[in-house]
Amino acid sequence: MADRKLFAGAAIKRLRRGANMTQVALADALDISASYLNLIERNQRPLSARLMLLLADRFDFDPRQLVADEPGGGVNGMGRRLADPMFADLAIDRSELEEWLIAAPNTAEAFVRLFDNRSTGQLVTAVETSDPISLIRTEIERWRNHFADLDSIAETLADELRLGAGDLYGAILERLRVKHQLAIRILPESVLPEILRRLDLHARQLQLSEMLDPASRTFQVAALLGEIEAQSEIDGLVSGADFQDNAAEHLYRRHLSSYFAAALMMPYARFIRACEQTGYQIQILQRRFGSSFEQVAHRLTTLQRVGSRGLPFFMIRIDRSGLVSKRFVGASNGSLAESAHRCALWNIHRVFDRPFEEHTQLVGLEDGSSWFTISRAVQGIGYGVGGITPEFAVGLGLSAEHAATLYYARGANLSADNVELIGLGCPACTRAQCSQRSAPPKNRVLRLDIQETGLTPFSFVND
Template identity: 30%
Template sequence: MPTKKLYAGAKLRETRQRLGLTQKDFAAKLGVSLPYLNQMENNNRPVSTTVVLALAQEFGFDVTELSTGDSERLVSDMREAMADPIFGDSPPPLADLRLTASNAPALARAFIDLHRAYRQTHERLASLDEALGREESRLQPSPWDEVRDFFHYCDNYIDAVDRAAEHAASQAGQRPMRLYAPEMLEKAGITLRVADSDRLRHFDTEARTLTLSNRAAPETQTFQILLQIALLQQNKLLEATLDFARFRSEEARAIAKIGLANYFAGAALMPYTRFLEAAQADRHDLERLATRFSASIEQVAHRLSTLQRPGAKGIPFFFVRVDQAGTITKRHSATRLQFARFGGACPLWNVHRAFETPGRFLRQLAETPDGVRYINLARDVSKPGGAFGAPTRRYAIALGCEVRHADALVYADDLDLTNPRAYEPIGISCRICERTKCHQRSVPPLERRLSIDSNERGVLPYRVE
């Protein structure tokens, strides 16, 4: 089988600029000519084996990063944007989108931002939103979406925050974090109270008292303590990270700060090195890991999707959380599988069936239209209100990876991985899904022609050509 050529010009150029080297100096260190480096950086030539080895030996570069990064995410996001009817029935070929993502990622992001602004404006007009008539109204992404994209394009791994959390956790020694976290508060001069309250967490800045709800599970209480520690003791680090992100609004910055504090809490509860070793030893058994680290199933699943530290990467997982309406409320993918930015997940995913079997893990072998096969795990993670009459928040999560990593997962045991019929056909979004005979299709694919016969009716009222 011929080896697939590696075009990674944007990543190569980004690496050189991060090192502060000119093309001439970089070419010399890689042992190639200046014109050859220029051609590689502009994707006119693939990255050679000589360059890959030189990157690893000369700079200690994790060469697996050359084949990852933003390209697949950008292509997926652009395809979904191009599925908007405003672009008509002749979207650019997929090859053109891939070239744009590889050669001009900044342009691709600008296009995605522009389409997002258009969508939001269109939705405001459709709902007669008076905000457009106000002088202070501006076209900008919602703060929530901006923050979600920040984590998405950081590969859901924030190195400085992750390492700071790991260092803080190391101070506990052999003590479990659920016991050490209250000590961290005490050392910081903060009083901890647990009371009957609708509020999960409340910090009184004047009295320096942290109050947690007694309705919350123990692992949630520990998480909230660590989150508060992050806000108090890691404020400079969080603010520096926010400065780097350059959010467009104060609302987005405030949301992102909470997100970074949440990240710190998860990383302190499950320190990177120890958690990665435990995950490998337990073959990524979520229940065993939850017990070992006094964490919830959702916390463990989310943490597994963040193990992307250069030089010490875990299995590339995707992680998604959906509500009962199928709307994605959390999403991240370190795999080739990317999620729809708008709307819900493919209805054929087992995550939607998890609500029907509370407390149980559902396994699924699935194949996407590009032929990549995955093993998916789904479970409901509904959160009771803790009192009679209090609302229950109902969610389900899905965690998955490419089936080539199946040996490292306890959930793959006894599955027939070699049987093609065992894999369910799934997609991303109906408008960009290439499957022609999907019985769950909600709208026609934008890139295909339709054939309608009034004398014939199949599962769908049309045929996709």
């Protein structure tokens, strides 16, 4: 809501402590009393627009970072977690959640970490909480996978390159050659086995494998250009994340350079205009921007520019076993992407049978939400050990209430009574008598009757 009050005490306290400032010193800098700042930090007063701008100027950060700091994605994110059947008897409403986040954001964050580790089958230990993948995912989702500064730099650079040549790949190669004295060399797979890209600074070469398709070649050279020309912005984001784990820092830096590459290939204003003109028809977007299905899908999760937002998609990538290798929730608050398990009734698992076709589905979850999803099988690059070409399923989704303008939903009945009922994976699903069930739900007592055999061996007490 536009008139929603912003309580950001925990975020402001972190900023102040990170700058080694006392409340008195920061209050003087903001021209307010120390007692008033104390109330703001304790979430007993909201943050005004004037103070937000002063803080942004004082600490040189994006003001949206304050909103992104809400524990677990704010009220909506906390609500999804508390929709777990184990909390069904508590009847926690939205107003109670709002009060919790305002009064005790740190305890809410502690709950989020405990719950998320439990949901993914992890133990809350020092080893698990330092898992680099979890660390960078938390940081990416804190920004809703939208990095405004990188988008702005990439868009300006894309316009400059576009003026010089219509071929983006050729224009990037020329800029790397002329401005940075770097040449591109395409090498045989036998010379670069198991390597797609190598930067040889001694020879001043970026060496690319011949296995890369045209979209992937453009992506790799664009990523290198971003590492060079957006280095200070990337360094700032990495420094702000304050990782204590070298692997997490490395992977986060790679994510940011990949983000820049996608933003250079699909410049924000032109891309979102094309999305709206085509109804987000991915095949046209691929052709228009020289990108792959997966590159477009990822880009769709990043469109959160203030005043020019795209539809709130989530993206997930799984292999045939259902293991997740990519997930971006963005602004979707999509529990389908966040869940540790997936439902066999979701057609993302069936796309391998008809590769390169887009499969759509309107699904309904136990919490009453409806989601429109688009899934497709894609191939990875290279052959790897044993000559196996990697295969993945990429799934996009958004709340059904936003799906009416999609090309894929034209003529579709998006009403709640037309959904296909699925769950968030058997351990988290309490739908009774599902013949596809492969495991009992957690926190439910099994119903044992030697005289009856049901559709599933896991009949349980649902209340």
